[in-house]
Amino acid sequence: NAGVTQTPKFQVLKTGQSMTLQCAQDMNHNSMYWYRQDPGMGLRLIYYSASEGTTDKGEVPNGYNVSRLNKREFSLRLESAAPSQTSVYFCASSQTPGTKPYYGYTFGSGTRLTVV
């Protein structure tokens, strides 16, 4: 089924460990996004990539890095995990905003990360 695939689905890290969250889409979308979801705060943008080879910071980029490996893949890296990064992480993709017709974002199923 076409869509956005995230791995892993669950992860427990110790403080200071590093890890990479993987995201791939097969809809030929130019734009990809990483959000984190915390209770009562909705989804907040961490980083986004408008097209292959470009990345930009979102609302909460501190502690994270991203790589747009190719058009399909957009990874999120935590270099030194902290308890404050315990969250659910969602990857999304979309056509370039302004494209007609525009269908909005397609989300992956999420990665639940716990940092102890």
Added chain:
Amino acid sequence: AQSVTQLDSQVPVFEEAPVELRCNYSSSVSVYLFWYVQYPNQGLQLLLKYLSGSTLVKGINGFEAEFNKSQTSFHLRKPSVHISDTAEYFCAVSEKSGRRALTFGSGTRLQVQP
């Protein structure tokens, strides 16, 4: 900058009753508006979207929303809810120019009781 305010964090309602989930937004430019639904332990699914044209938008599962430009609102409604509608609902906005990514509200948890 753009922002979204969902006025109710929780909305309890009895099965078969009508419901309205409120959403107000702020933006200095023209916007697209969206409602997403998140069932427990799942990702986000698009319910409906307003891009242009008719201000009354119909979505999946019997939901509809009305764009009110003067009140900068995009409230979500359903005339008769089911137990299966229990979920968290997110309102979101993005600029039509595409310069900013989607901005979400804090969410409203709809709890449908028998």
